[in-house]
Amino acid sequence: MTTKDAVIEMIRRLPDDATVADIMAELYFRQKVDKGLRQLDAGEGLDHDEARRRLAPWLS
């Protein structure tokens, strides 16, 4: 499936009353998710303890 087809399909699945902002938000979300999945495929995933360490500034 080409990127164009994937985007068209994504828009098709959105509710009929989706706004331009909804479409952009969904597209942005997809882009981030796809990038994350590619990182995982490339073996760059981090375990949960490491995730906690990296988020340490936000954990009390």
Place this chain on the structure above:
Amino acid sequence: MVELIWSPQALSDLGGICEYIARDSDRYAKLFVERVLALAETMSASGGPQFCRDGTIMTTTLTIRDATTAGKKLGEWTVEIPAERITVRELIRSRVYQEVKDYNTRQPEHFRGLVRPTDAEETLNGYRLKKQRQIDWRKQFEKACEAFERNQVLILVGDRQAESLDEEIEIKPGTEVTFLKLTLLVGG
């Protein structure tokens, strides 16, 4: 138990969201990240998430209430469970984890948890800690599981009583879980 693996992208996005929230409130940024981590941990412990068709995770809302054996309602709130089935142990874990983390982050005057923290006194509005401090959720969780096994706390799913920690509960929209404390539980 399912292993959790984070993509660097997801982690940096989560950090970005926290920074954005922290522009207004550090406290809420912390609370938010704790909630996200708690959801991920519950998901892992309950055997993996269920996905909706669009790739988002399906969560089910569960109503939890505390009551006395005389039927008096002490409190009611909802938790999001990232699965349709959950064991009693995980249910206790989600509940204790969430209430302790909320307390630790917000540091309100009273802790309205299942287990009384060791140096706290009971008041009408909940437990008041003599000194403000962080409560240890793991100790509270262990205490709560022990208490359940000793029948010091009963858990009702709808009107049926849960019998073991490993028993699986099916969560449907509108499922209500009641915690009945028969004796005072102390720990953490």
